[in-house]
Amino acid sequence: MKLLSYLHQGQARWGQVVGDEVVDLSSPACPTLRCALAAGRLDEIVRTAAASGARAALKDIEFLPVIPDAGKIFCVGHNYEAHRVETQRDKTEHPLIFLRVAESQCGHRQPLLLPPESSHLDYEGEIAVIIGKAGRRIRREQAWAHVAGYSAYNEGSIRDWQRHTLQFTAGKNFSSTGGFGPWMVTRGEIADGEELTLETRLNGEVMQHTTTALMIFPIPVLIEYISTFTTLQPGDVIVSGTPGGVGAKRTPPVWMKAGDRVEIEVSKIGVLVNPIVAETP
Helix, strand or coil, rough: CCCEEEEECEEEEEEEEEEEEEEEEECCCCCCCCHHHHCCCCHHHHHCCCCCCCCCEHCCEEEECCCCCCCEEEEEEEEEHHHHHHHHCCCCCCCEEECHHHHHECCCCCCCCECCCCEEEECCEEEEEEEEECECCCCCCHHHEEEEEEEEEECCHHHHCCCCCCCCHHHHCCCCCEEEEEEEEEEEHHCCCCCCCEEEEECCCEEEEEHHHHHCCCCCCCCCHHHHHHHHHCEEECCCCCCCHHHHHHHCCCCECCCEEEEECCCCEEEEECCCCCCCC
16 A cells, blocks of 8 residues: 655645545544554554545645654665766675755655755655664564565755765755655565666656666665664664766766756656755745
């Protein structure tokens, strides 16, 4: 099933996508999707509320990031060989992990903001993994059981700020530069380890194209590694890496500008679409 977070008539809600509508699954007990995951009651809530929940047309809602209040967002750098090569990074024995904050994200159809401090806004199409079951020191053989579902992600980067230091934090956390959506497709809809296709398009032109078979560190390895140093909680997000073809490594570089439209498509999940808008200082 497809689950999403959204605004309707000024109220933040979460629900299930059914055709071209969303069924409201919000309640005082579980007002957010993250809350429902943490309670371990997702299937129960969907089963009992799907028939009676209020409905709204998808065209009438404002999409929020799939998990607007994620406690932890882990991003994986250089997890596809083509991207590692184009960035001239050495091979490593362990995943390169850095963090984003929740407020750096926006939902499907919402604008990615080009800040006044830079013109170097780059795209990074990725697949997001949403954690559904808490765990620490999770063995890779048990990792899939901790996955709630998957979504598309545009891990937008302000490249010149990213290069200010050896750490990525500043360039990866400008407000509303990370697109997350449109929804989460639950684990049961995608076989564990199934090969998925990931494609990024800028103004209709294909900029990135790969499959998950080309990941250097597959999803179970990422879960095992991250859960070694911290407890993964329901609603945490792992953004699993971008393939080759980023704008910064093209000749000449390609930066997203106001008026552009960027799409991230993941097979069996859908298409995340965001326009680029100049941020008002």
